[in-house]
Amino acid sequence: MKLSVIVPAFNEEKTVAQILKKLAKIQAVSEIIVVDDGSTDNTWQAIQQLKLKKIKAYQKLNGGKGSAVRYGLTKVTGDHVMIQDADLEYDPEDIPVLVEAAKKDRIEVVYGSRFLGAHSNLLFWHRAGNFFLNFLLNLLYNTTLSDMETCYKLMPTELMKSLELKADKFDLEPEITCKILKKDINIFEVPITYVGRSFEEGKKITWKDGVSALITIVRLKFV
Numbered sequence: 001m002k003l004s005v006i007v008p009a010f011n012e013e014k015t016v017a018q019i020l021k022k023l024a025k026i027q028a029v030s031e032i033i034v035v036d037d038g039s040t041d042n043t044w045q046a047i048q049q050l051k052l053k054k055i056k057a058y059q060k061l062n063g064g065k066g067s068a069v070r071y072g073l074t075k076v077t078g079d080h081v082m083i084q085d086a087d088l089e090y091d092p093e094d095i096p097v098l099v100e101a102a103k104k105d106r107i108e109v110v111y112g113s114r115f116l117g118a119h120s121n122l123l124f125w126h127r128a129g130n131f132f133l134n135f136l137l138n139l140l141y142n143t144t145l146s147d148m149e150t151c152y153k154l155m156p157t158e159l160m161k162s163l164e165l166k167a168d169k170f171d172l173e174p175e176i177t178c179k180i181l182k183k184d185i186n187i188f189e190v191p192i193t194y195v196g197r198s199f200e201e202g203k204k205i206t207w208k209d210g211v212s213a214l215i216t217i218v219r220l221k222f223v
Contacts, residue, residue: 002030003031004081005084009039013046022092033072035059064168064170081156082154113190134146148173163176
């Protein structure tokens with residue numbers, strides 16, 4: 001397996017270098033596509049200072065996480081792909097667990113679930129929102145996922161490209177999941193560790209993104 005990891009980054013000057021260094025150390029990762037989504041801080045400078053062979057860096061105008069991932073997908077050369085946020089909430093050391101699962105027969109898509117593994121205390125309304133969105137998704141799509149919104153989604157590159165993703169912002173996560181489920185592909189979940197951050201530390205997702213996710217789940221069910 002040649003695994004490409006897309007890293008969308010927006011104003012993550014404090015963490016982007018650290019996360020990219022951790023990713024580069026993971027033997028299972030063959031290629032890192034980092035996309036600076038129009039940062040207004042020193043994120044791009046921090047990326048450029050890294051001299052790591054696995055990294056291919058690109059800069060674009062700000063459009064949101066979804067737009068950065070879609071752009072990164074056009075640059076991927078690996079046969080499998082996944083996404084890594086540029087903060088430190090997800091630990092790249094969990095990636096080999098997803099890779100090993102993906103190598104098994106009859107498993108095409110692997111999600112790393114924050115709620116099956118060890119995790120720090122979560123913001124109450126974020127956890128409540130995640131619970132509701134997962135419940136709605138499971139109800140409408142007849143599945144039993146525990147973490148539809150997880151960043152860690154590993155799948156064949158051709159599959160992700162075939163989804164013809166349209167989302168520009170955080171609604172990318174439910175769009176990916178819903179379109180996979182509509183293809184009658186089962187999603188295999190493995191536990192991962194998760195250390196969430198506060199808004200003061202740079203967390204960007206808000207209740208408005210939750211509403212957008214809800215709309216995406218319902219809309220894609222009936223189109």
